[in-house]
Amino acid sequence: MTGNAADIQSIQLPRHVAIIMDGNGRWATQRGKRRTYGHRAGAQAVRSAIAFARRNGIEALTLFAFSSENWGRPAHEVSVLMELFMGVLKREVPDLLANDIRLRVIGDTSRFSKRLQKNIEIAEQHTAECRTLSLNIAANYGGRWDITQAAKQVFKEMQAGRLTLDEVAEDDLARHLQLADGPAPDLLIRTGGDLRISNFLLWQLAYAELYFTEVLWPDFTELTFADAINSFVKRERRFGLTSAQIQQLAGSGDLQED
Numbered sequence: 311m312t313g314n315a316a317d318i319q320s321i322q323l324p325r326h327v328a329i330i331m332d333g334n335g336r337w338a339t340q341r342g343k344r345r346t347y348g349h350r351a352g353a354q355a356v357r358s359a360i361a362f363a364r365r366n367g368i369e370a371l372t373l374f375a376f377s378s379e380n381w382g383r384p385a386h387e388v389s390v391l392m393e394l395f396m397g398v399l400k401r402e403v404p405d406l407l408a409n410d411i412r413l414r415v416i417g418d419t420s421r422f423s424k425r426l427q428k429n430i431e432i433a434e435q436h437t438a439e440c441r442t443l444s445l446n447i448a449a450n451y452g453g454r455w456d457i458t459q460a461a462k463q464v465f466k467e468m469q470a471g472r473l474t475l476d477e478v479a480e481d482d483l484a485r486h487l488q489l490a491d492g493p494a495p496d497l498l499i500r501t502g503g504d505l506r507i508s509n510f511l512l513w514q515l516a517y518a519e520l521y522f523t524e525v526l527w528p529d530f531t532e533l534t535f536a537d538a539i540n541s542f543v544k545r546e547r548r549f550g551l552t553s554a555q556i557q558q559l560a561g562s563g564d565l566q567e568d
């Protein structure tokens with residue numbers, strides 16, 4: 311889960327890509343339409359992102375669909391987003407299965423309607439054995455919520471006497487976070503031109519490469535995705551080490567002192 315120098319030689323393409331899908335509202339406004347028109351258009355971009363990830367052997371794709379803070383939007387917009395989410399969950403499961411894609415929803419789903427929670431559960435159960443791509447949809451997700459719920463679970467373990475305060479280490483928190491069972495995101499893409507994280511995977515993005523593009527989410531294509539990957543592969547990920555050390559590791563796999 312945490313970035314480790316020993317991983318570096320095997321990393322070329324990102325194993326895990328996370329995307330903040332932003333700009334739907336502006337895309338619609340530019341066309342003189344309601345913001346919800348942009349959310350509907352964004353659904354097609356989701357399909358192309360998934361297809362691209364699968365075709366290129368990316369293991370995990372995590373998409374930010376609805377943040378904890380998005381509840382504050384106008385009621386109509388929130389309800390269209392919920393309907394869209396529900397529709398996608400119902401319609402797309404056969405396609406996910408056919409493409410061997412495992413779906414998981416990360417976030418506090420307890421605030422969703424019982425019907426939506428049931429649909430999430432069904433979609434997750436049906437695709438649980440799929441292995442080619444892990445698709446994680448962050449819905450009512452917030453990075454601070456994630457860290458808080460993990461901290462609560464560590465506290466419970468302490469109360470139950472399974473862990474002492476002195477023993478608590480980063481890994482104890484990390485294993486309770488969402489997505490703990492896979493690699494952390496290597497690459498974060500944000501569309502829509504804003505340069506911020508907006509309370510997405512705060513802990514898990516610690517060593518992700520960041521890629522920001524002005525492209526609005528409904529205009530995101532496989533070409534936009536490829537541009538982000540091309541930028542990623544040119545970067546040197548150092549995980550706190552020096553450039554010379556990284557090159558040495560890439561060559562021999564062993565680290566030697568100067």
Ligand code: IPE
Pocket residue numbers: 331332333334335336337345375376377380391502527
């Ligand atoms: C992202 O697009 C989708 C969600 C947050 C649900 P926005 O709706 O934030 O679009 P802009 O940023 O207002 O253009």
Ligand code: IPE
Pocket residue numbers: 330331332333374375376377380504506508
């Ligand atoms: C981030 O977009 C959340 C999602 C893409 C779901 P926002 O549009 O909510 O982010 P801010 O408010 O501009 O930071």
Ligand code: MG
Pocket residue numbers: 332333334502
């Ligand atoms: Mg936005």
